[in-house]
Amino acid sequence: MEPLLKVTGLKKHFPIKKGLLQRQTGAVKAVDGIDFEVLPGETLGVVGESGCGKSTMGRLITRLLEPTGGTVEFQGKDISHLGVSGMRPFRRDIQMIFQDPYGSLNPRHTVGTIVSAPFKLQGVEPEGGVKKEVQRLLGLVGLNPEHYNRYPHEFSGGQRQRIGIARALALKPKLVVADEPVSALDVSIQAQVVNLLDDLQQELGLTYVIIAHDLSVIRHVSDRIAVMYLGKIVELADRKSLYENPMHPYTRALMSAVPIPDPRRRGAKSDRILLTGDVPSPIAPPPGCRFNTRCWKATDLCRTQEPPLVELRPGQRVACHHPENTEVLTIPGARQSVELTPSTKAPEPEKQPEPEKPSEPESKPEPESKPEPVETPDEAAAEDDAPKA
Numbered sequence: 001m002e003p004l005l006k007v008t009g010l011k012k013h014f015p016i017k018k019g020l021l022q023r024q025t026g027a028v029k030a031v032d033g034i035d036f037e038v039l040p041g042e043t044l045g046v047v048g049e050s051g052c053g054k055s056t057m058g059r060l061i062t063r064l065l066e067p068t069g070g071t072v073e074f075q076g077k078d079i080s081h082l083g084v085s086g087m088r089p090f091r092r093d094i095q096m097i098f099q100d101p102y103g104s105l106n107p108r109h110t111v112g113t114i115v116s117a118p119f120k121l122q123g124v125e126p127e128g129g130v131k132k133e134v135q136r137l138l139g140l141v142g143l144n145p146e147h148y149n150r151y152p153h154e155f156s157g158g159q160r161q162r163i164g165i166a167r168a169l170a171l172k173p174k175l176v177v178a179d180e181p182v183s184a185l186d187v188s189i190q191a192q193v194v195n196l197l198d199d200l201q202q203e204l205g206l207t208y209v210i211i212a213h214d215l216s217v218i219r220h221v222s223d224r225i226a227v228m229y230l231g232k233i234v235e236l237a238d239r240k241s242l243y244e245n246p247m248h249p250y251t252r253a254l255m256s257a258v259p260i261p262d263p264r265r266r267g268a269k270s271d272r273i274l275l276t277g278d279v280p281s282p283i284a285p286p287p288g289c290r291f292n293t294r295c296w297k298a299t300d301l302c303r304t305q306e307p308p309l310v311e312l313r314p315g316q317r318v319a320c321h322h323p324e325n326t327e328v329l330t331i332p333g334a335r336q337s338v339e340l341t342p343s344t345k346a347p348e349p350e351k352q353p354e355p356e357k358p359s360e361p362e363s364k365p366e367p368e369s370k371p372e373p374v375e376t377p378d379e380a381a382a383e384d385d386a387p388k389a
Helices: 054-061 084-091 111-122 130-140 145-149 157-168 187-204 215-221 239-244 249-256 300-304 359-363 377-385
Strands: 005-018 023-038 043-047 069-074 094-097 175-179 207-211 224-229 232-238 310-313 316-318 328-330 337-339
Touching: 005 054, 023 054, 023 069, 023 232, 043 054, 043 215, 054 094, 054 175, 054 207, 084 094, 084 111, 094 157, 111 130, 111 145, 111 157, 130 145, 130 157, 157 187, 187 207, 187 215, 207 215, 224 239, 224 249, 232 239, 232 249, 239 249
Parallel strands: 043 207, 043 224, 094 175, 175 207
Antiparallel strands: 005 023, 005 069, 224 232, 232 316, 310 316, 328 337
């Protein structure tokens, strides 16, 4: 199957200018060479901590920002450097849901004006008229169609996000990029919006790129997940592989921080991995692997050579020189040691009784080499108390 979206070597460097003449003295490397594909009908989740370049990547895909390098191909056509007129036909097929439901809606416009704006910009006259189509979209996202003439301040945060979703679906797009669509909402409202996005995908056949920092939300909605760190994708895998057996140290640290609600499963979970230090500046990222300043497995190779994103398992690509190290290591500056083993290695608790086995043979006297395999502890104690000749 041909990918709907293909990103190759995508970069975005924001120049830093100083002085009266505004000379460039550096650049913020927000996105620094990422590669991935999205198939039709698929949901790709993108996770990472603040400042890793997730939102910038979303704006590059939708061409709200001009990329510094690399290519963005949509349905086999390179849209990386198209102008305003050249991008107009693609605007119908690529839409974005913004993070802030309060700042992305014009408070002076009614809901009807906001949702119908794409029709005016594209010169599209929907069948049955604009008002009827807007009311249909409002009903599609779970709002009352009679609220057509209301203003954004009359709605709650979750309802405003639904208005943004209705606006993104107005032109029947094929690809929707959602930039943290639930991060500004209450937990009780987040589930409603996430379920709405899932239902709309099944009903309309949408393709999603969902950006979030909540791993539980990403696990619920995504088919594949990309983990970003300092402008790079460090791991890209399907949902099951990533959550059950993460291979990159940074991904393992993220997964160890996810709380487990089931108390019966908490015992099998390894200790939390505590990372030391801060995220390096994107203005001057460290050489080699971007994660080497905080990684407990870093070697000289990691500090000098950047690891490529290669497929180590079917459907799981990792950018790490030492992805399968499962030794027990002490993290520098951490409060405890952690055992880095894949979470799929569940029978950890069964190994606890094993140290008791060698204690019995050690208590037996060495000179007695008689073949008595069923010697009881009482008989062994009696032999020890008996006087020796």
